[in-house]
Amino acid sequence: MAPRVLGVSLKMYFGHERALAWCRDVADLAREHPAVRSGAVELAVMPTYLAIPAALRILDGVAVVGGQDLATADEGAYTGEVSGAELAEIGCRVVEVGHAERRALFGETDAVVCAKTAAALRHGLTPFLCVGETDRGEPADAAAACVRQIDDALRDAPGDSNGGAPxxxxxEPRWAIGAPEPAEPAYIRAVCSILRSHVRSLAAHPRSRVVYGGSARPGLLSAVADDVDGLFLGRFAHDPAALASILDEAHALAGVPDAPLPTE
Structure with a gap:
């Protein structure tokens, strides 16, 4: 069975020292947790830019680390921007692209998301490509909106579609982001099953995944696991104990024996 993906974006909730303390707690948890040791789960952490170098050291061997955003360009006079080239250079392997907050607060359009997706892929970064409908409706309509966003984002991807990289x-339905509860499991499964089929139809890299975000929390993974490859977590992962609970779910779903702890 392919590993579940658990991504965590810290957004801008933490100060620098708190972010590093969180990373240390998660590293300690992940090094001992059977879901990570067995390979049943791949952890991805996206802290703020300033915390990335330290997070890379702290989480080495237990999680991939990346940025919450990247520039459309690789270099030049772009004050305040951070390029995919630089993220890759320091050791990042993932990057968040097209989050609803970037669209709503900073005016990112489909064209910008397309350019950022291409920038990530040409530097070997796996984009966490955020898609979702604005208003709640029928799952088929939500899936259609998301398929359009996926196709728009990959329009300028290097190579044949994105077959060369996952x-x-x-x-993340936009109406569920920051809400008290996530979308209902049946709704999530209906949408994600269509998105999975579409991603596979693109002849995408075999390690491409479809995960759910939008107020994702402990207890959800078990309810949607048949149609979803993991979760993208925000505030509900700020407590490492909550993340441990989700790792427990993933381990139970995998049904694999505990991997032994390394010996000295």
Whole structure:
């Protein structure tokens, strides 16, 4: 069975020292947790830019680390921007692209998301490509909106579609982001099953995944696991104990024996 993906974006909730303390707690958890040791789960952490170098050291061997955004360009007079080239240079392997907050607060359009997706892929970064409908409706309509967003984002991807590199499609209905509860499991499964089929139809890299975000929390993975490859977590992963609970779910779903702890 392919590993589940658990991504965590810290957004801008933490100060620098708190972010590093969180990374240390998660590293300690992940090094001992059977879901990570067995390979049943791949962890991806996206802290703020300033915390990335330290997070790379702290989480080495237990999680991949990346940025919450990247520039459309690789270099030049772009004050305040961070390029995919630089993220890759320091050791990042993933990057968040097209989050609903970037669209709503900073005016990112489909064209910008397309350019950022291409920038990530040409530097070997796996994009966590965020898609989702604005208003709640029928699952088929939501899936259609998300398929359009995926196709728009990959329009300028290097190579034949994105067959040369994996992507993670993060389905995050915009009406569920920051809400008290996530979308209902049946709704999530209906949408994500269509998105999975579409990603596979693109002849995408075999390690491409579809995960759910939008107020994702402990207890959800078990309810959607048949149609979803993992979760993209925000505030509900700020407590490492909550992340441990989700790792427990993933381990139970995998049904694999505990991997032994390394010996000295």
């Amino acid at each position: 992507i993670v499609v993060a389905y």
